[in-house]
Amino acid sequence: MHNVYQPRRDVMKTAQSTATRKWPAVHGLATYNFVPPTAEVSRLHQHISSLESRLKQQASLIATLAERANHDSLTGLLNRRGMEIALSAAITNYKRYGHNGALLMLDLNHFKSVNDIYGHAAGDALLRHVANGLRETTRSTDALCRLGGDEFMVFLMEASLPHALLMARRLRTWLEANPCTYEGTKLCPHISVGIAQVSEAPAMPGLVELADMRMYRFKQAIKSVR
Known part of the structure; x- marks a missing residue:
């Protein structure tokens, strides 16, 4: 140059x-x-x-x-396109050097109720709040994404399954300790999480589908308990 x-x-x-x-x-x-x-x-x-x-x-x-x-205008996190680029690089890194990683699929429980009761502005505030929680509980090397609606995705670089579980618990703890306040009302989001490691499905569609399936099962398990 x-x-x-x-x-x-x-x-x-x-x-x-x-x-x-x-x-x-x-x-x-x-x-x-x-x-x-x-x-x-x-x-x-x-x-x-x-x-x-x-x-x-x-x-x-x-x-x-x-x-x-490559970024979501509401939260500032990566959007789907940006995350696909990050995942593609991570999978290539795993295939070349064996560096594993963990993908977390996250979904907010009862998010529709927040929009219905308090309005979409409250829902947007809650989404931004969750995005801040992700930033607070992950490393700068991790990739954070809002897929759309109330779905988020996190890719943890060189992370084991215990590390991924720890991160999910850390996020839940952060959200419980720091509720979102909107016009005097405290909104306490609860999340469902599905985790998949690159070594389990070293291709983008399979990795995302595996994490999404586990997140769905987690969500269904919560509903059955209630």
């Missing part, structure tokens, strides 16, 4: 040197033939500076659009 921009940098340096009457050699250019500062040189300098500024703005816009394409 440095070499690509070097000609532009040479022109910038030459224009600046000419404009200030300081004429050092620039990558072998014969500076002794340059004329004194002129309006043309000043305009060239301004044009190049303006072009550089526009290029930086475009690069920033592209980075922002790429960020939005």
Whole structure:
């Protein structure tokens, strides 16, 4: 990348040197033939500076659009597309180096009741609260995702099953200790969790389906107890 921009940098340096009457050699250019500062040189300098500024703005816009394409606008977590990219990389890492990991599928119990009783704004606040809980109870290397609705997904890098179970308990404890407060009402979310390790299903569809199936069984077990 440095070499690509070097000609532009040479022109910038030459224009600046000419404009200030300081004429050092620039990558072998014969500076002794340059004329004194002129309006043309000043305009060239301004044009190049303006072009550089526009290029930086475009690069920033592209980075922002790429960020939005892979993230959920409500919670700031990865969206489905972003999580698929993270899972694909994790599965490749497992196949090449044997580094295992754990996928957690999470679903909020009775989330529809929150929307029905308190409104969708309360539901959105609760989803953001759960997202914050995930950030508080995971590592920076883990991938956090909101699939849509009240479903979340977490991929724990290089995690054993005991580690995954510990993380799930930690999240439940955090949610119990830190209820979501919306307009004076405390909302205490309860979650159902399904866990699958990469070693059990080293392909994306199978891994997601296994975690989802176990989460569903967990949810059904809770209903049968009640």
